[in-house]
Amino acid sequence: MPAIAVYQAMNAWQVHRYRRQASSHIDLQRQGYSSMYPISPELAAFVAKTASFTGDDSSLAGLRQAYNHMCRAFTSPTPEGLAVTDFSLAGRGVRSYLPTMLGPADGWPCLLYIHGGGWVVGGLDSHDFICVELASALQVLVIAIDYRLAPEHPFPAAYEDCRAVWRAIQAGQGPHAINRQRLVVMGDSAGGNLAAALCLGLRDDGEPQPRAQVLIYPGLGGPADLPSRRDCRDAPLLSSADTDSYLALYLQGSGKPSPYAMPLLAADFSGLPKAFIALAQFDPLRDDGILYAERLQAAGVTAVLYPGKGLVHGCLRARRQVPEVDRLYDYLLDYLGSEGLTQV
Numbered sequence: 592m593p594a595i596a597v598y599q600a601m602n603a604w605q606v607h608r609y610r611r612q613a614s615s616h617i618d619l620q621r622q623g624y625s626s627m628y629p630i631s632p633e634l635a636a637f638v639a640k641t642a643s644f645t646g647d648d649s650s651l652a653g654l655r656q657a658y659n660h661m662c663r664a665f666t667s668p669t670p671e672g673l674a675v676t677d678f679s680l681a682g683r684g685v686r687s688y689l690p691t692m693l694g695p696a697d698g699w700p701c702l703l704y705i706h707g708g709g710w711v712v713g714g715l716d717s718h719d720f721i722c723v724e725l726a727s728a729l730q731v732l733v734i735a736i737d738y739r740l741a742p743e744h745p746f747p748a749a750y751e752d753c754r755a756v757w758r759a760i761q762a763g764q765g766p767h768a769i770n771r772q773r774l775v776v777m778g779d780s781a782g783g784n785l786a787a788a789l790c791l792g793l794r795d796d797g798e799p800q801p802r803a804q805v806l807i808y809p810g811l812g813g814p815a816d817l818p819s820r821r822d823c824r825d826a827p828l829l830s831s832a833d834t835d836s837y838l839a840l841y842l843q844g845s846g847k848p849s850p851y852a853m854p855l856l857a858a859d860f861s862g863l864p865k866a867f868i869a870l871a872q873f874d875p876l877r878d879d880g881i882l883y884a885e886r887l888q889a890a891g892v893t894a895v896l897y898p899g900k901g902l903v904h905g906c907l908r909a910r911r912q913v914p915e916v917d918r919l920y921d922y923l924l925d926y927l928g929s930e931g932l933t934q935v
Contacts, residue, residue, distance in 0.1 A: 628827060628873045630901055634916070637909040638827045640664070651742070655712050662717040665908040669719075673726055677715070680765050681755035684737035686715045687767060688726035690934070698770035699732035700932050703757070703801070705789075707780030707905075709837030710741045710749055721779070721907055728924055730934035732767055734760070738785070742840045746852045749781075749841075753789050761799055773931045776801040776864075779907055780876070781837070783809025787854040787883065794862050803930050805867045805923070808904050809883070810834060810876045812853020817878035824875060829904035831875040855882060860890035867895045867926045869919060871902035897922055 630638070644661035646653055669675055674689045689699070702725055706718040715737045726733040738752035757776075760769060778786035783806035793800045815835075824831040842852060850857040866887055868880045877899075884894040901915045909916040927933065 628823075628903070630827065630873065630903060631913065631915060633913040634901065634903065634906065634909065637906070637912055638903060641828060641905065641908070651711075658708065658712040659714075659717060662713075662720075662908075666716070666720045667723070669723055670727055673723065675723075676766070678766065680734075680759040683752045683756050684715065685756060685765075686719075686722070686735045686737070687765075688722050688733040688735075689767060690726060690730045690732075692730060692934070694768065695770070695934070698768040698773075700729075700773035700934065701732045701734060701760070701767075701769045701775075702726075702729075702927070702932055703760070703774065703776045704733055704735045705738070705753060705776070705778035705782035705785045706735065707778065707782045707807075708740075709833075710746075710781045710784075710841040711837055712740070713781075714740075718779070718782075720910070724910060724920070725777075725924075725927075728935075729927060729932055731932050732769065734765075734767075742843060745843045746841050746845045746849070749785055750788050750792070750851050753785050754792060757789060757793070758798075771799065772802065774801050775803045775805060775927065775930060775932055777805035777807070778809070779807035780810060780904065781841075783807055784811055784852075784854065787811060788851045790863050791854055791857055792851055800864050802932075803865045803867060804863070805927070806880065806883070807869045807907060807923075808871045808874055808876055808899070808902075809868065809880055810838070811855045811879040811883050812838070812848070813855050813876075813879040813882050817882070819878040820875050823873050823877065826873045826875060827903045829874060829876070834875050855879065855886070857886075860886045860892060863887060863890070863892050865893040865895075865930075867897070867923070869897040869923065870899040871904050871906060872898065872900050873902070874899075874904040876904065895926060 644657050646657040672691050674691055676687050704722050706713045715735055722733045722735050736753055736756050738749040776786045786804050786806055790804050820831045848856055868884050870877045870880045884896045887894040906916050910920055
């Protein structure tokens with residue numbers, strides 16, 4: 592079956608599940624708890640609002656349109672004091688978020704951001720909310736990558752795009768002066784996968800690496816029998832079946848799985864950048880992050896693990912709506928500041 596047909600068939604089923612989740616979590620919002628996924632009333636309201644944007648069009652274009660519509664609903668106007676610019680690096684689209692304050696003489700501390708979306712949806716606009724938050728709160732330069740999406744562009748396209756942008760930054764390309772000693776890579780979900788893969792590839796090729804890797808509920812290609820796959824198989828906003836579907840679309844035609852597609856397949860975790868890994872308790876990908884942290888630590892690499900108690904996958908958009916999400920942001924911002932990613 593052609594890839595698009597496979598995707599449409601899987602997505603039609605996902606839309607049905609998504610609607611069922613929306614209905615069940617509206618009830619959860621009223622009750623304030625769930626026996627299987629005891630999330631707070633505030634987070635339940637966020638889940639219900641997120642799921643309400645699911646449309647009737649189960650095509651790839653329809654899914655992307657619904658996802659973009661949902662993202663816009665959680666995106667605030669750009670605040671004053673931040674210049675947002677779209678340009679190209681190594682032929683790839685990027686967007687920079689630059690504070691209008693006078694930059695440091697030795698170049699801007701920089702956060703390279705890689706968006707989530709299962710390698711299939713998302714782009715520069717979908718994660719504008721967190722890039723604005725990070726640039727504003729820390730007063731640092733944030734550069735977001737608009738990598739190519741599957742299924743039109745399966746692995747290794749997205750990985751290669753991230754490598755190309757990284758190399759362009761290292762070569763001093765682009766309009767901004769960057770302090771490459773204060774450069775961190777960060778991603779959520781599929782973006783966390785790409786951030787970890789980028790670090791592996793750079794280490795393997797002996798190229799300069801980021802100061803740290805920051806991964807938010809990443810999917811890292813962990814084995815199918817991890818407990819979180821079972822315990823969170825129908826978790827709010829992301830099921831185990833969803834993760835399998837997205838990964839299949841990303842890997843189609845790639846042959847033998849690569850650690851650059853599934854970082855937990857790596858044989859060696861030594862020599863990688865230190866890591867901050869934030870989990871969501873009710874997420875089938877939760878144990879990917881735990882396993883990655885354990886393997887880094889076993890290889891002598893510092894890894895900080897945030898447990899994300901009570902959180903669900905995709906909760907970053909609930910900033911200033913859900914107290915437990917705000918606590919995640921507070922911890923994240925403190926960590927980035929401790930790594931020199933701050934001007935405040």
